[in-house]
Amino acid sequence: MTLSTADQSKLESFWQHCVTNQYFNIGYPESADFDYSQLHRFLQFSINNCGDWNEYSNYLLNSFDFEKDVMSYFAELFSIALEESWGYVTNGGTEGNMFGCYLGRELFPDGTLYYSKDTHYSVAKIVKLLRIKCRAVESLPNGEIDYDDLMAKITADQERHPIIFANIGTTMRGAVDNITTIQQRLRQAGIARHDYYLHADAALSGMILPFVDHPQPFSFADGIDSICVSGHKMIGSPIPCGIVVAKRKNVARISVEVDYIRAHDKTISGSRNGHTPLMMWAALRSHSWADWRHRIKHSLEAAQYAVDRFQASGIAAWRNENSITVVFPCPSERIATKYCLATSGNTAHLITTPHHHDNSMIDALIDEVVADAQLEAWRSTRAPAQQTAGERLPTASFNLRTHY
Incomplete structure (x- = not known):
């Protein structure tokens, strides 16, 4: 060149x-304190992770082995067995959130998506693209979802299959929606666990809560159905990316067979950057x-x-x-x-x-x-008359x- x-x-x-x-x-x-210089030599290759990292692909220049390691790490981090989960390295938090909402919609096609007014702006785009019925819920002063308003809206809608979008660290206030409280309130309203879907947007806090002594509930053990975390935030990456993890049984609903690469595709984006799984792998292995x-x-x-x-x-x-x-x-x-x-x-x-x-x-x-x-x-x-024009603030x- x-x-x-x-x-x-x-x-x-x-x-x-x-x-x-x-x-x-x-x-x-x-986070900007990263060093991926060991991976610079791979930039001469067109590495494309199209399809399922757990299957053979006819496109040989992929980083599936590294992506599998990354997904194994996050399955353990979010308390789900690897064989019971599936996910992938995404282009960022928005794609991860869309993937979770997509799974919820496929499970409950007529369900309504509920999210707080402190939720990331991308969710408004996602509901339009997926054509999901939705309801914005009020937030508490600290940025958490207003649990009373959530239940009032679910009751008013007579919604029997709510799709709940929970924030594990809101964009502006870093608030964590209490998924235990949400589930308790749903149970009290007579909505059984198998009748709703719970997605967790943990873009930033997904790499914070697993490493503190007293975390708020955030994992599959706590009752979520899917979760996403950004790779360019707490981990750090020169390319925006993310990780999404979901229950494998729900992902199976969206799998399609791609004959010309001899693989199944379960992702939103299809062809995916094969370099970011390498970066996430290197970051996780070096810390x-x-x-x-x-x-x-x-x-x-x-x-x-x-x-x-x-x-x-x-x-x-x-x-x-x-x-x-x-x-x-x-x-x-x-x-x-x-x-x-x-x-x-x-x-x-x-x-x-x-x-x-x-x-x-x-x-x-x-x-x-x-x-x-x-x-x-x-x-x-000072009285306005005492101020000179130059002293007045606009x-x-x-x-x-x-x-x-």
């Missing part, structure tokens, strides 16, 4: 941009259980450090149990842009992924938030009130 001098210069500029901003993301949940526990402990301690620093300065910050997502009132647009913060309404968050080896970026962000808040408070005490750029 030969590029012009101008094109090479453009690539070099992008390289410098990436190097400069590699560890920028305090507002988004992507021990103790390593993961250490990474998670470090991230949780950093999150609590941020909460403590915010609160000591009078900023109403908080986090949910076992969450590395720190929620605080939305700062000025300048700060949000500078630190690439995710914001929603009057709320922002920072996320303490493992590549933040010290608290320097947390401190820098909090220092600016506090300085802006103090300046706003000072200016608000609008209230910082809200010290929490969302409760």
